[in-house]
Amino acid sequence: MKRIIFAAAILASLGASAKQEVTVNVQVNKPGSVINKNIYGQFSEHLGTCIYGGLWVGPESSIPNKNGYRLDVLNALKELKVPVMRWPGGCYADEYHWMDGIGPKENRTVMVNNNWGGLVEDNSFGTHEFLNLCEELGCEPYISLNVGSGSVEEAAKWIEYMNAANGPMANLRKQNGREEPWHVKYIGIGNEAWGCGGNMRPEYYSDIFRRYQTYCRDFNGTNLFKIASGASDYDYEWTDVLMENIGSMMNAVSLHYYTVSGWVGAKKPATGFDADDYYWCLGKALGIEPVIQRHLAIMSKHDPENKVPLLVDEWGTWWEPEPGTQLYQQNTMRDAFVASMSLDIFHKYADRIQMCNIAQVANVLQSMILTDKEKMVLTPTYYVFKMYTPHMDATLLPSQVDGCAVKLVPNERFEANPDEPASRPLPLTSATASQKDGKIHVSISNADMKEAQTVTVNLNGYKAKKVNGQILASAKATDHNTFEEPSKVQLKEFKGAKIAKDGTITVEMPALSIVTLEIE
Numbered sequence: 001m002k003r004i005i006f007a008a009a010i011l012a013s014l015g016a017s018a019k020q021e022v023t024v025n026v027q028v029n030k031p032g033s034v035i036n037k038n039i040y041g042q043f044s045e046h047l048g049t050c051i052y053g054g055l056w057v058g059p060e061s062s063i064p065n066k067n068g069y070r071l072d073v074l075n076a077l078k079e080l081k082v083p084v085m086r087w088p089g090g091c092y093a094d095e096y097h098w099m100d101g102i103g104p105k106e107n108r109t110v111m112v113n114n115n116w117g118g119l120v121e122d123n124s125f126g127t128h129e130f131l132n133l134c135e136e137l138g139c140e141p142y143i144s145l146n147v148g149s150g151s152v153e154e155a156a157k158w159i160e161y162m163n164a165a166n167g168p169m170a171n172l173r174k175q176n177g178r179e180e181p182w183h184v185k186y187i188g189i190g191n192e193a194w195g196c197g198g199n200m201r202p203e204y205y206s207d208i209f210r211r212y213q214t215y216c217r218d219f220n221g222t223n224l225f226k227i228a229s230g231a232s233d234y235d236y237e238w239t240d241v242l243m244e245n246i247g248s249m250m251n252a253v254s255l256h257y258y259t260v261s262g263w264v265g266a267k268k269p270a271t272g273f274d275a276d277d278y279y280w281c282l283g284k285a286l287g288i289e290p291v292i293q294r295h296l297a298i299m300s301k302h303d304p305e306n307k308v309p310l311l312v313d314e315w316g317t318w319w320e321p322e323p324g325t326q327l328y329q330q331n332t333m334r335d336a337f338v339a340s341m342s343l344d345i346f347h348k349y350a351d352r353i354q355m356c357n358i359a360q361v362a363n364v365l366q367s368m369i370l371t372d373k374e375k376m377v378l379t380p381t382y383y384v385f386k387m388y389t390p391h392m393d394a395t396l397l398p399s400q401v402d403g404c405a406v407k408l409v410p411n412e413r414f415e416a417n418p419d420e421p422a423s424r425p426l427p428l429t430s431a432t433a434s435q436k437d438g439k440i441h442v443s444i445s446n447a448d449m450k451e452a453q454t455v456t457v458n459l460n461g462y463k464a465k466k467v468n469g470q471i472l473a474s475a476k477a478t479d480h481n482t483f484e485e486p487s488k489v490q491l492k493e494f495k496g497a498k499i500a501k502d503g504t505i506t507v508e509m510p511a512l513s514i515v516t517l518e519i520e
């Protein structure tokens with residue numbers, strides 16, 4: 001993470017936060033690109049209790065499991081239709097040696113997770129356990145290679161082990177109980193090469209990428225999709241240099257953008273926040289849009305036909321971790337809005353953004369799921385992902401929100417973005433729409449902490465016959481689910497949408513609510 005310098009601006013309000021007449025205009029007759037379902041991707045790193053305790057308890061555990069995977073977590077993730085999962089990191093990837101995590105469990109090398117708290121790991125969750133989990137969930141695996149401290153040989157053999165039908169690595173895999181290759185397609189050539197992945201300069205990383213990608217072979221009909229380790233936030237030079245040097249060799253370049261709440265090392269808490277923090281954080285989350293635009297513009301300069309997509313393969317909120325944990329944080333309605341508003345933005349750029357991986361799937365940062373021994377809770381973010389599943393692989397219907405309240409929130413200043421304005425506007429309504437299988441889905445967020453809104457959805461000529469919906473709402477932005485009260489925030493049927501005589505849909509949205517409408 002880059003060092004953050006805050007502008008000492010004061011939260012101000014543009015436009016009264018009174019009840020507004022808001023319109024969501026949906027261009028049903030001007031469909032856009034297909035929203036790649038991989039935008040709903042997950043990220044699982046060996047960090048804190050994401051893997052051990054979160055996804056994996058081992059087959060001997062008293063916690064109900066299927067071949068070592070927690071049953072409660074498996075079932076919850078199946079409901080999300082997870083399309084792709086990234087592993088083993090993150091920073092951990094550049095210290096991970098895959099051969100330590102294969103073969104009989106009792107022979108696996110015990111290691112220290114030096115990146116994340118020096119935890120001792122027994123490597124009982126390795127390549128087989130991850131790839132079999134992906135099969136169980138029906139998702140694509142996305143493997144990040146160890147470029148920082150590994151070798152080209154190690155990386156090349158890993159791909160051979162996973163994908164080859166025969167040869168020495170395939171034989172080793174078969175010896176370890178897996179006959180068929182897994183056909184892994186998504187391969188990340190390192191992670192955050194500018195930081196924990198080797199502290200490289202972009203020119204040097206470009207050469208390293210050239211070398212590694214040469215030996216990342218296609219086996220057995222699986223064409224690898226090679227992902228270059230991309231920029232952090234406002235590091236536009238990184239994207240520029242990579243596109244210049246290796247744009248024609250990569251299948252995609254990544255971007256990491258976190259909604260970080262303060263100075264690194266002095267972040268704010270996940271639950272105890274006030275209105276200023278709440279609105280600042282949503283402003284920071286929306287700040288991803290100009291960042292995406294600028295990276296995309298640089299990419300287009302080198303790749304005018306826009307053949308190379310951008311993958312936001314790490315994003316989400318980053319609060320002060322719970323004491324004594326590694327990046328374990330609670331998840332409130334505020335996180336739910338960061339999720340819904342970020343997904344709305346990713347949809348807008350569906351022609352260029354082909355994958356996003358929220359950080360992370362369980363017990364780390366903006367998780368879907370929190371676990372404590374045998375207990376599990378689903379977070380407000382989980383429910384946003386659930387109510388947005390109809391948008392996966394649907395055709396984007398461009399939409400625009402008019403007439404909503406806008407707050408002016410202070411902007412942060414990064415060393416790398418001195419040209420950012422000192423404040424930015426935060427529209428309190430966000431929306432997205434898509435069409436699939438004869439149905440239109442419109443998701444709307446009312447992020448106003450106090451005011452309800454009547455939202456008119458104008459489908460521009462489309463005659464709606466039926467409307468159903470789901471709603472995620474809670475009285476306070478700080479509301480969240482705990483092991484003691486696991487259902488405080490949850491999805492409910494929404495009855496506040498009515499089709500008007502003129503064919504528009506009137507939606508009565510409480511303060512702090514997110515709805516998805518299904519329109520036929």
Ligand code: AHR
Nearest residue numbers: 001089090091092192359
């Ligand atoms: O997601 C947590 C960490 O954030 C990842 O390991 C790293 O890639 C990023 O800095």
